[in-house]
Amino acid sequence: MTHQQVREWLSAQRDGELHGVDDAIVRDHLRTCAACRDHQLALDRLSAVLGALPRVEPPAALAERTLARIAGEKRARRPRGRVVLPVAFVAVAAAVMVGLLPTPPAPLDIVSRATLPAGAAAAPLTDVRSLYVERVVVETPDGDPARRRTVAERVWWAAPDRLRIERDVTDATGRRSTELVVRAGDHGLDVVDGRRTSYRAGAPDLAHLPEPLSTTIGFLGRPQGPGPTVAGRPTTRYEVVLAGVRRVALVDAARYIALGGDDRLILGKQQLVDGILVATRTVRRVDVNPPVDPARFAVPVGRESVDRGFRERPVDSLPAVRPVAAPRGFRVARSGADATGSALLYQRGAFPILVTSAVPDTQEPLELETVTVGSRPAFVRVPLYGYPSISFSYRGAQITLTAPLPANQLAQLAQRMYYPAE
Amino acid sequence: MPRSAQRGVDDDAFGDVVRRETTVVFGFILRRVGDRSLTEDLTQETFLRAWRARRQFRGEDTQGEGSSMRGWLCSIAANVVRDHARRERRRPTEVREPEHGDIPVGGDLGDRVVQAEALDRLREALTALPVRQREMFLLRERDGLTYKEIAAALECPIGTVMSGLARARERLAAAVLG
Numbered sequence: 145m146t147h148q149q150v151r152e153w154l155s156a157q158r159d160g161e162l163h164g165v166d167d168a169i170v171r172d173h174l175r176t177c178a179a180c181r182d183h184q185l186a187l188d189r190l191s192a193v194l195g196a197l198p199r200v201e202p203p204a205a206l207a208e209r210t211l212a213r214i215a216g217e218k219r220a221r222r223p224r225g226r227v228v229l230p231v232a233f234v235a236v237a238a239a240v241m242v243g244l245l246p247t248p249p250a251p252l253d254i255v256s257r258a259t260l261p262a263g264a265a266a267a268p269l270t271d272v273r274s275l276y277v278e279r280v281v282v283e284t285p286d287g288d289p290a291r292r293r294t295v296a297e298r299v300w301w302a303a304p305d306r307l308r309i310e311r312d313v314t315d316a317t318g319r320r321s322t323e324l325v326v327r328a329g330d331h332g333l334d335v336v337d338g339r340r341t342s343y344r345a346g347a348p349d350l351a352h353l354p355e356p357l358s359t360t361i362g363f364l365g366r367p368q369g370p371g372p373t374v375a376g377r378p379t380t381r382y383e384v385v386l387a388g389v390r391r392v393a394l395v396d397a398a399r400y401i402a403l404g405g406d407d408r409l410i411l412g413k414q415q416l417v418d419g420i421l422v423a424t425r426t427v428r429r430v431d432v433n434p435p436v437d438p439a440r441f442a443v444p445v446g447r448e449s450v451d452r453g454f455r456e457r458p459v460d461s462l463p464a465v466r467p468v469a470a471p472r473g474f475r476v477a478r479s480g481a482d483a484t485g486s487a488l489l490y491q492r493g494a495f496p497i498l499v500t501s502a503v504p505d506t507q508e509p510l511e512l513e514t515v516t517v518g519s520r521p522a523f524v525r526v527p528l529y530g531y532p533s534i535s536f537s538y539r540g541a542q543i544t545l546t547a548p549l550p551a552n553q554l555a556q557l558a559q560r561m562y563y564p565a566e
Numbered sequence: 567m568p569r570s571a572q573r574g575v576d577d578d579a580f581g582d583v584v585r586r587e588t589t590v591v592f593g594f595i596l597r598r599v600g601d602r603s604l605t606e607d608l609t610q611e612t613f614l615r616a617w618r619a620r621r622q623f624r625g626e627d628t629q630g631e632g633s634s635m636r637g638w639l640c641s642i643a644a645n646v647v648r649d650h651a652r653r654e655r656r657r658p659t660e661v662r663e664p665e666h667g668d669i670p671v672g673g674d675l676g677d678r679v680v681q682a683e684a685l686d687r688l689r690e691a692l693t694a695l696p697v698r699q700r701e702m703f704l705l706r707e708r709d710g711l712t713y714k715e716i717a718a719a720l721e722c723p724i725g726t727v728m729s730g731l732a733r734a735r736e737r738l739a740a741a742v743l744g
Contacts, residue, residue: 152732183736189684189739190738201592202588206610217617
């Protein structure tokens with residue numbers, strides 16, 4: 145029996161783990177060995193000091209967040225049909241996501257094939273597009289009650305220097321129509337009577353829209369045949385599902401796209417530069433509505449107004465969140481989060497990838513058939529103005545990845561970043 | 567007749583497990599990765615894996631076969647940390663205890679200062695311990711794992727736990743006495 149052996153026994157005895165050794169043997173040794181008695185006293189002192197060692201405490205809500213993730217997985221395992229991204233997702237995901245920016249685990253090389261042309265439209269990616277102001281305006285033109293109308297306006301800040309306004313107008317007879325205005329000076333625009341799904345006066349002159357539309361048309365699926373002639377130009381008819389509603393897309397020979405449906409029609413275009421989808425280039429200004437006075441939207445002019453609270457925010461204006469590991473070859477340019485969501489901007493050279501969560505996309509999305517990322521359903525959304533995005537679930541959080549890539553490459557990118565092993 | 571080992575954890579009980587064991591799993595992982603944010607993610611990942619494998623959990627029977635929930639979770643957490651390190655292609659950071667320089671509250675000021683000094687020495691000695699011994703010590707003293715659970719979590723024989731703990735205590739006790 146060595147002193148070291150006895151000290152092992154003393155240690156195990158404290159832990160109630162001394163099995164197969166008679167306590168009497170230990171006691172006898174202590175009686176005759178001053179060094180081991182001192183050691184036992186030292187262990188007593190150690191125990192006393194240990195009580196003062198601070199404990200590591202997890203965040204108070206961690207257990208509940210964990211349970212929420214488990215509940216999410218339970219739901220995900222239930223068989224289900226096609227998933228529809230609910231509007232409420234924004235608020236829920238925002239609450240879940242604050243503080244939950246994931247750590248993308250895998251190296252990337254897919255982007256090496258997609259180098260953004262120097263300076264090409266990289267800047268808008270640093271902005272989170274999130275202004276949404278809703279107001280109801282009761283107007284009485286000329287003081288004539290018979291001409292009184294109520295205008296419900298939704299004002300969206302869509303991209304730098306670009307404002308989008310949707311106006312639901314109800315006149316004195318109760319008739320409703322919808323107008324959509326893309327603020328003057330930024331883009332082509334359109335106005336449509338909500339019920340007739342056709343152009344009203346002032347349709348842009350397509351002959352003055354210079355560049356061809358990108359392969360965005362490819363996102364629309366197969367052509368369904370010839371469409372009507374719009375502004376003197378023949379179109380091809382596509383059908384897509386927008387926010388769960390089946391809509392018609394008319395594409396003209398110059399590759400411009402007009403999306404029509406029950407209540408609105410949007411005209412726009414996107415542009416490919418060396419195979420990469422970049423921001424819409426400014427095209428000729430077409431005024432069909434009176435110019436919009438920005439000041440009118442800055443103050444509620446004595447009318448009912450609801451500000452949803454979102455503001456345009458460059459990513460670096462958001463409260464900083466903890467550093468996040470970047471995929472290999474990337475650096476984290478900026479990251480931030482607030483109550484409405486979070487944003488993380490990676491950069492590799494001039495190539496930016498913006499990962500946002502729960503920040504509302506102010507664009508009308510093209511909701512395509514779901515694709516799969518990491519064996520899970522994912523949504524590809526292709527806005528008319530801006531970059532495509534893909535939304536998918538990652539470790540219980542809803543992630544939206546936005547990058548200047550075609551949707552199929554975006555899906556591959558998401559797969560590589562988040563589910564490399566699958 | 568020994569009772570047969572408990573098999574599996576039902577969904578309701580699993581919620582209690584998460585609430586009860588989060589602190590232990592969190593501390594276990596934090597000591598390995600050294601980053602609270604990452605630890606939160608990996609803690610959740612640990613419980614998710616445990617939930618997926620809950621039917622395979624084999625509780626301890628009267629013969630001491632099977633394993634305790636805490637030991638089982640720690641062994642899963644160890645795998646989660648390893649997988650993470652593999653993904654990141656780097657070794658887990660060394661075990662760390664939080665910085666904490668406050669003087670303990672209560673009691674005589676002189677005693678408290680002495681206690682604070684002993685605490686500082688303990689921290690230093692903990693840092694100087696071999697990683698494995700430190701982990702054994704903290705799992706035992708801070709998280710209350712049994713030797714068998716520690717052996718399962720660290721994937722080593724119980725005898726190694728016993729001797730490692732004794733050596734750790736020897737060095738720490740010497741440091742505390744100054």
